[in-house]
Amino acid sequence: MPKIAYIDDIDKWKSEFSFYTPIKVRFSETDMFGHVNNVSPFIYFEEARIEFLKAAGLFDSSNIGDGMPIVADLQCDYHKQMFFNDNLKLYVKVNYVGNTSLDVHYMALNDREELCLTGRGRMVYINPQTGKPVSIGESMKEILAAL
Template structure:
């Protein structure tokens, strides 16, 4: 397997995930060659990230005056082709937590537990009116560490 810059030890990294959502590949997510279009994993990441944040009790209120999460960067590494009707489990975890942001990691495994995708992205907690970064509270940090 190729080296991935944000993963030091693949086995240790894989074992550190606990939260996942199941995803069934829809026809509309495939390209003319029949495999998953290169933009579709970013939709899977978004869906899994939202469910992860909801599961730990963060960012449930869209009208939060204290701050909202925005994606600052996002990357995906493709390891194995996926096709219409395939089923994957998309895992999500908070990998590192900063003062105003959190680095989220993603891992997709197919029904044979083989790695299909890895990814990462930074969420920045910003004030909804000013757009400036806002510090994560200690409560938020503790929820993300779980």
Template sequence: MRKISYIEDFEVWKGEFSFSIPVRIRFSETDMFGHVNNVSPFIYFEEARIEYLKSVGLFENSSHTEGIPIVADLQCDYLKQLFFQDSLRLYVKAAHIGNTSFDIHYMGVNQHEEVCLTGRGRIVYIDPSTGKPLKLGVSLKEKLLAASK
């Protein structure tokens, strides 16, 4: 497998995931050649990211006193093709927690247990009234750290 810049040791990285969601590849997500369109993984990442953040309790505070999460960047590495009706298990984990942001990593595994996609993205917490980054609260950091163990 080729070297991916945000993965130091692939086997260690792969073993650190615990949260995942199932994804079934729909016809509308494929292109005229029958394989998954290059934008579709970003939709899968969004769905998995939201479910992951809900699972660690980050959407319990509807008053947004700790700010709101926004995606600052997002990337995908395509390792194997995916096709209509393939089954994908999309794994998500918090990889790095900083002062105002955290990185989320993604891994997509097909029905043959092959890693087809990897990805990463930075989530920044901002003040909704100013759009400026906010320091991550202690409770938010604790929730992310607890979910990544």
């Protein structure tokens, strides 16, 4: 496997995931060649990210404070083709929490536990009225670190 810029040790990196969302590849997510279209993984990342953040309590108004998370960048690396009706486990973890942002990593494994996708993205906490970054509260940082 070629070197992935945001992963130093692939085995250690893989072992740090615990949260995942099951994904069943739908026919509409495939292209004319029968494999998953290159935009579909970003939809999978979104689905898993939302479930992860819900589990972290980010959609609970008592935990979010004055901010809301937005995706600032998103990257995907494709390692193995996926096809209609494949079952995936889309793992999510927080790799780093800063003052106003967090770095989220993704990993998709198929039924044979083969690595199909890796990804990463930066989420920034912003004030919804001003659009300016705001600090992530200490309680949210603790919750994210626990996941």
